[in-house]
Amino acid sequence: MASPFYCVAVxxxxxxxxxAIYHGWRSEGVGEITFAAADTRWATRxxxxxxxxxxxxxxxxxxxLAVSKxxxxxxxxxxxxxxxxxxxxxxxxxxDSDAVLHAMSKRWFKRSRWNGKK
Numbered sequence: 001m002a003s004p005f006y007c008v009a010v011x012x013x014x015x016x017x018x019x020a021i022y023h024g025w026r027s028e029g030v031g032e033i034t035f036a037a038a039d040t041r042w043a044t045r046x047x048x049x050x051x052x053x054x055x056x057x058x059x060x061x062x063x064x065l066a067v068s069k070x071x072x073x074x075x076x077x078x079x080x081x082x083x084x085x086x087x088x089x090x091x092x093x094x095x096d097s098d099a100v101l102h103a104m105s106k107r108w109f110k111r112s113r114w115n116g117k118k
Contacts (some may be wrong), residue, residue: 008054010047018042020051020060029062031055035078049116056106063105070098082108083112 005023009016024032031053053111055061066084068075080086084102093099109115 006059007016008044008051008056010051012039012042015039018047018057022055022061022064023064026065029060030065031059031061031063032065032096033066034066036074043078043082045114048114051086052082052104052109052112058083058110061106063103064109066097066102066104068094068102069094069096070100071096076100083108 003019003023003025007022008020010018010020015038018035018037021036022031022113023034044116052064055064064084066079066089068079070076070089076086079100079102083106084104085108087102087103088101090099090101
């Protein structure tokens with residue numbers, strides 16, 4: 001049976017600007033997030049707080065993982081800026097690139113500038 005997945009959309013001016021898909025459950029309380037964006041301006045404080053808060057407050061995850069191509073500098077910069085920490089390098093995960101594994105714990109999120117509930 002396939003793992004469930006959940007999706008949150010960020011809407012700007014009536015259009016979907018970005019989406020976050022929560023999937024790839026590794027163990028209880030650990031899942032993966034994948035972002036897709038049509039508009040680079042999606043990452044407002046409110047939107048990021050809602051996207052990450054959903055993972056920890058609604059899905060009750062304790063750790064959120066993001067896997068990105070090591071060659072994709074824009075995505076690596078975004079993940080770093082969102083407060084994810086680089087925790088590993090996965091060699092040859094993609095045919096043309098290694099992968100960087102980012103992680104964010106619920107504790108890190110609660111202490112971050114993105115947590116709207118400080």
